[in-house]
Amino acid sequence: MERRAAGAVAQTAPEPIAAESAHFVSAASLRLRSDWFNRMRWIAAVGMVAVSLLAVEFGRVALPRLPILLTAAVLLAMNTVYTLRNRRVPATDIRAELIVVKIQMILDLLLLTVLLGFSGGIENPFHFVYIIHVLLAGLLFKGREIRRMSLLAGLLFTAEVLGEATGLVPHRHLSSGPEMSRDWRFVSSGLAAFWLVLVACAYLSASIMRHNRTIKDDLVIRQQQLMAADKAKIDFFRYVSHEVKTPVVTAQSAVEAVLAVAGADMAEKPRDLLRRTVERLRQATEIVQGLSDLTRGPLHQGQDVRDLNLNHLIATLLDGQQSLVESRGLRVEARLPAEDVLLRASETMVEKVLGNLISNAVRYNRDGGRLTVELRDLGDAVRVSVADEGIGIRPEDLGRIFDEFYRTPEAKAASTLGTGLGLPIVKRFIEQMGGEIVVTSEPGRGSTFTATLRRS
Amino acid sequence: MKRTILVIDDDIDLVEIIRLTLESEGFGVIDAQNGARGLDLARERKPDLILLDVMMGEIDEGFQVAYELRKGDNTRDIPIIMLTAVADQTGYAFDPEKDSDFLPVDEYLEKPVSPRRLVDLVRKHLPPTI
Structure with a gap:
């Protein structure tokens, strides 16, 4: 029977509430999105090349191949710079990342306008790529920045369409139907629909993100409150445990002193009672310490x-x-590698973990039993297993041995002085160090506790 | 001649426990309940050894007393055994070798004070009689 206490770093510091929260995304997560945008640009550039070739060859559409290929080349060059930057510059400052993304979006919009100018303007269905940029601006930026980016997208498209409508910019006719770019009813209704969708998308995305920001800020504040409450609880507990421990420890010292000074002259029964008192006081001290x-x-x-x-x-x-x-006549076998195994970790925590496992293996072993401690270096982790041939643990108890104050009936029968806190401390400390503990056991035959501590 | 041990601790009960233990072993015991009084007694009576509590009125009062004792001409060479429950408060257990740079004492004795260990440590650190 095996019980695994999976390890994960239990306590991590909360993200600071200031810059990261205000922008909703962190620098690292924005970088991930930026990488995704870069992949989209590769696809867009390849698509531009493919369409310019195929449309002319098979669609008999009079697209100017060279300007479109040049536009694609510019996009490829820009995207190469973006990609290299993402690889070489670590994403640490959210403000810097946002500025970079903003510049990239502005350049994308300009390039999109140039491309539309060579490929049909209002007739080109890809003019809704402007809307995608507006949505992205709504997700990434706030208030005035969203309005500015939306206005830029709208104005660039409007200028391009009006340029073609007025004849300032040459129009490339895509469809086989009638020429519409100078039909003012078509142009004005097309632009009106475009602006309507653009404003609606900007408003909706901004409002959703405003709501998300509020939720996140609330969560961060609640997290900080919880951490403060947890710290207050720990401080209070530490104070109380010290206040309880002090008189218990003094009482223990007093009885020990009486036994040391006058124990030899006492009758056996009162002396035995005082010895038991010392053991009980020691147990109380260990519980508070635990x-x-x-x-x-x-x-x-x-x-x-x-x-x-x-x-x-x-x-x-x-x-x-x-x-x-x-x-107790135990046979100890320490299987330690010839080469010293080093681990960078809290000395107190590792000492408590291994000390508790070893003292348990001694305490709950059978007289004359074997105690085996094995240490292995796994490279990125170290593994220590402590095995005894003692009372073992029943399958139904395996799930409870890491609970605070739980002691199996067999453990209680073997020793009245346990605290029920040794294994919970072992598990808690191992988890806090990012490791895990596994126990295998057979009732009446013994137990093996295997602790794995990672070298991270 | 009786060797004199100065106990500086604000826990009167603990002082009496130490007194009982050490007097039964033939030592003389004098005591002070705070650092200032302890320093005065150390200078006046020049005890053979000092048992010093870390936390008294102030959290680091024992440390300050130890620094003062090491500065004084009359007290510089008196062995100091520091009584601590600091591990209980901070999780940090002192070690005379690792911590000698910042805390110049000869030994640490974690509470609860075991009579046998107390007597052993006092004997270990007492300077030899001339």
Whole structure:
């Protein structure tokens, strides 16, 4: 039976609310869209070349091939620059990215107008590409910038159409029907429809994005409030745990001092009772310490990260259990690679994880049982497995052993002094380090806990 | 001659526990409940060893006392064992080797104070008698 506690980095810093949120998209996500626009431009340029060739050859449409090919060449050249920039300049500043996208859109609109001028103007169905730019402006920009971009698109198209209608710009007739570019009823109704769609699209996209921005700002504020509340909870808990621990620790020290000074002169029963009192007080201290550890992972992560020699650490932790190992006649087998395995991580967290797994394997082993600790270097991760031949875990308990304060009936029978917090701390710390823990177990035959810690 | 240990800690109960433990081992114990009084006593009585709590009135009062003791001509060489529950507050456990640069004490003793470990550490750090 196997239980896997999948690991993911549990706590990440929230995005700052300022620039990124105000623009809705982040610099990185805008760059992804920019890459997508670049791919569209490659397709557009190839399409322009293909249409100019095919329309003339097969459609018998009198399109000027050279100007269209030149326009496509300009588009290809511009897009090459855009693509190279995206590859070489990291996307870190949202404002810079927006300016670049704005310039690209303006140039696209100018090029589109030139292309329409060579390919039928109002007759060319691709004039609705202007509308696509207006939609994009609505998604990416705000208020005045959307209006400016929409106005530019509308004016460029209107100027081109009016230029052809008045004869200032030569018209290329595409359809086999009658010439319409100088028919003022057709031109005016076409332009009116165009402006109507353009304004509607600008308004709709801007209004949808305004709504989305409000939602996002609200979410960011709520996230900050939740984080502040979480921090306040942790601070409060730390304060309370310290306040509880102080008198318990003092009481423990007092009883220990009495036992040390006067224990030899006491009758056996009261002395035994005092010893039990010490154990219970120690248990209470461990519970408070354990709860404190559960709330403290992120603190450690920023605090004592260093290159850890796991071979040494495991050897030291096994040494720390030596007296218990000997008293219970356990056979310890440490399978450590000849070459030291290093891991850059919080010393406190890794020590707690491995210390808890090893002390559990000692505590819940059978007398004379084997305790095996295996360390493996996987390159991008390290794996430590701790196996015992002890009480094991029933399948129905495997899903609960990482719950705070849960102790299996067998664990309670084996030791009254556990806190039920060791494995939750192990799981929490491993997850916070971006790793995972897997447990396999057979009741009465033993358990193997395998922790994988990534080197990220 | 009785060796004298100065205990600087604002927890009176803990002071009494330490007194009971150390006096039963033949040491003399004097105490102070705050850093300023502790410094005065250290200068006046020149104890053989000082047990110093980190957090008293101020969160770093023990650190300040340690710096002052190391600056004084009469107190510079007195061994200091620092009593800490700092790991409980911060998650950071002191280490005499790693932290000697910024905190000049000879040993750290994490609370709860185990009588046996307390006596062992006091004996370990007491200067030899002349």
